[in-house]
Every structure is written in structure tokens, then in C-alpha cells.
Amino acid sequence: MHLARIDPFRELENLSSRLNRMINQPLSGRFGDEAPAFGDWAPAMDIEETDAEYLVRADLPAIRKEDVKIGISDGILTVEGERKQEKEEHGKKFHRIERSYGKFIRRLALPSDVDPQKVSAKFADGELQVHLPKSASSKPRSIEVSVT
Numbered sequence: 001m002h003l004a005r006i007d008p009f010r011e012l013e014n015l016s017s018r019l020n021r022m023i024n025q026p027l028s029g030r031f032g033d034e035a036p037a038f039g040d041w042a043p044a045m046d047i048e049e050t051d052a053e054y055l056v057r058a059d060l061p062a063i064r065k066e067d068v069k070i071g072i073s074d075g076i077l078t079v080e081g082e083r084k085q086e087k088e089e090h091g092k093k094f095h096r097i098e099r100s101y102g103k104f105i106r107r108l109a110l111p112s113d114v115d116p117q118k119v120s121a122k123f124a125d126g127e128l129q130v131h132l133p134k135s136a137s138s139k140p141r142s143i144e145v146s147v148t
Helices: 007-022
Strands: 044-047 053-058 067-072 074-084 100-109 121-125 127-133
Touching: 044 100, 053 074, 067 127, 074 127
Parallel strands: none
Antiparallel strands: 044 053, 053 127, 067 074, 074 100, 121 127
16 A cells, blocks of 8 residues: 655645746737636647748647537637546546546637638647638738839
């Protein structure tokens, strides 16, 4: 039998650290206002920008592709899904559960230069990638000026 040593001060420190991270998260940024996350947990997301597109990457480990839905409506990108928790089986005991389980919904306001007709997504190795191409009219172009 394995005994786990519990340190109540470490648990309080972990709780304090998680609360501080939650409180200090920015409410909005360059990508637009983000609605609060709904559900039991929220996956971590990165947003990159290049000259051609925005790329949203979300960490979704232990989630099947079939359990993830992506949609765009009225300039809002919605990513939703569910990570199912293992059921405790006879003879199997969990000593610690730190990963989050359950449903999640993340909504991001899209910049006005995104072309919603050309959005694509890829899901591999626990990472979701949503490619949001910029519209042709928003891309910079050079104009040659002739001197007469």
C-alpha cells in the first residue's frame, strides 16, 4: 500500500497560485474581446498572426476529434467539446486527480479582416489548429507611382 503525504500548506500555496493566475489574466487583447469561458474547464489557446492569416492553437489532450465542434457566427469563433473522465473501476484507486474534465466552450471575437468562407481546422496529436485567412482586401499591396 502506498501512502501519500499531504502537505496542507503546499495545497494552499497551489490554490493561491491558481487564483492569482486567474485574476491576472488579461480580459481583452489585440485579437478582440473574449467572452468568458463556459463549462467545466477551458483549454489553453495561442493566437498567432502572419501577413496571410491568424492561427488559433488549442491544447486538447485526451480528447477525440469527434468530441470537438468548431463554428463561426456573427464574427465569433466558437470551439466546444468535452473531455470525459475515467470511471473508477473495481480494484483501481485514484490518489490524485489534477486534470480538468467535462464540457468546455471558448468563444473569440474575430478581427474584421478574417475571411469566414476560407476558415479551416486540423486536429492532430492533441492540438487543434484553426486557420483564419485574412481577406484579400485587407492584405497590403504596393502601388507603383510614375512621375510625369
